[in-house]
Amino acid sequence: MGLTDRQRELLASWLPSAEVVKDHSWGVLGTLVLELRQGGDRYIAKAGDETDHHLARELRAHREWLRPWTAQGRGPQLVHADADAKLLLTRYLPGQLVQGSPYEWTADTYYQAGELLAAFHQQSAVDDAEYETVENGKALTYLAAKHRIAPDLTERLRVIITAWPTPPATLVPTHGDWQPRNWLIDHGTVRVIDLGRADLRPAYTDLARLAAQQFRTKPALEPAFIEGYGKDPRDPDAWVRTRLREAVSTAVWAYQVGDETFEQQGHRMIAEALATIRQ
Incomplete structure (x- = not known):
């Protein structure tokens, strides 16, 4: 799976000079998970394909339920999202x-x-x-x-x-x-x-x-x-x-x-x- 044209356009507008550091996708579901770097900052982009139904759930979680974790730096912080394009961008969380x-x-x-x-x-x-x-x-x-x-x-x-x-x-x-x-x-x-x-x-x-x-x-x-x-x-x-x-x-x-x-x-x-x- 690759990014759609719309997903590429959105990522380019959100992170104009970002480079892909690593592909974290599992390869089982139709979700692409990319680690990106722009300047000294790192991000995770998640993109769904036409069969994906996980991005909508994830976006709802970010908007409604993640504060108990993000307030402590223990959950991913949402930066940008486009539900129609099935794309979201979060700050990279350190750790193994x-x-x-x-x-x-x-x-x-x-x-x-x-x-x-x-x-x-x-x-x-x-x-x-x-x-x-x-x-x-x-x-x-x-x-x-x-x-x-x-x-x-x-x-x-x-x-x-x-x-x-x-x-x-x-x-x-x-x-x-x-x-x-x-x-x-x-x-x-x-x-x-x-x-x-x-x-x-x-x-x-x-x-x-x-x-x-x-x-x-x-x-x-x-x-x-x-x-x-x-x-x-x-x-x-x-x-x-x-x-x-x-x-x-x-x-x-x-x-x-x-x-x-x-x-x-x-x-x-x-x-x-x-x-x-x-x-």
């Missing part, structure tokens, strides 16, 4: 990626991540009577798509999800992809990047990816995170439903984009989530 570093397995990282997430979640709350119904519908749509979940297991999952209750849910601002690949560490301080999945959801949904990955590998990280957060936000029944929906979406989405490692994780998550369901 936590994922793949020794900090991925240290308790203090998770204590700080818990503190940061609590501040984000506590900004607002709204009740939603339809959230569970909508999320169950999404999971059933995934099961109806192409995937490599066994047919008998697919039917079992469909029966379980269809039978679930749909109580009202309390929604708060959530990151949506809360895990070490979206955290930076700089001289011991944790910072946050990538708000492309930010949205209003129940608070406990931001723990789903940690529970399936780092908390599973090193259980001692979980209490450190909860201590930083202040209290465990997980309702037992709602957490079971979230874990299984997350597992299904992981297995199906990863298959559709050809990420076999992530797909295998999704199948493992399904098995582990089902083991918690009494039948």
Whole structure:
């Protein structure tokens, strides 16, 4: 993917003499992430293609929810944005990626991540009577798509999800992809990047990816995170439903984009989530 003509024009007007330092794009989604330098300043430009739906979420997060982080220099500061062009520009945040570093397995990282997430979640709350119904519908749509979940297991999952209750849910601002690949560490301080999945959801949904990955590998990280957060936000029944929906979406989405490692994780998550369901 490259920048569109409109995106190039906007970047040239925002940063007339900038040079590209590094391409941070993942190459899986249609989002281009470029590190730029102009003079002594560094920036991150994020550009979406015609299929992108993440830039709108990220822009909303910047405009409505990031102040608890940006006020401390721990979240990206928005400089310019054009929603129609699917382009935004933020100031570069210093630090190394936590994922793949020794900090991925240290308790203090998770204590700080818990503190940061609590501040984000506590900004607002709204009740939603339809959230569970909508999320169950999404999971059933995934099961109806192409995937490599066994047919008998697919039917079992469909029966379980269809039978679930749909109580009202309390929604708060959530990151949506809360895990070490979206955290930076700089001289011991944790910072946050990538708000492309930010949205209003129940608070406990931001723990789903940690529970399936780092908390599973090193259980001692979980209490450190909860201590930083202040209290465990997980309702037992709602957490079971979230874990299984997350597992299904992981297995199906990863298959559709050809990420076999992530797909295998999704199948493992399904098995582990089902083991918690009494039948």
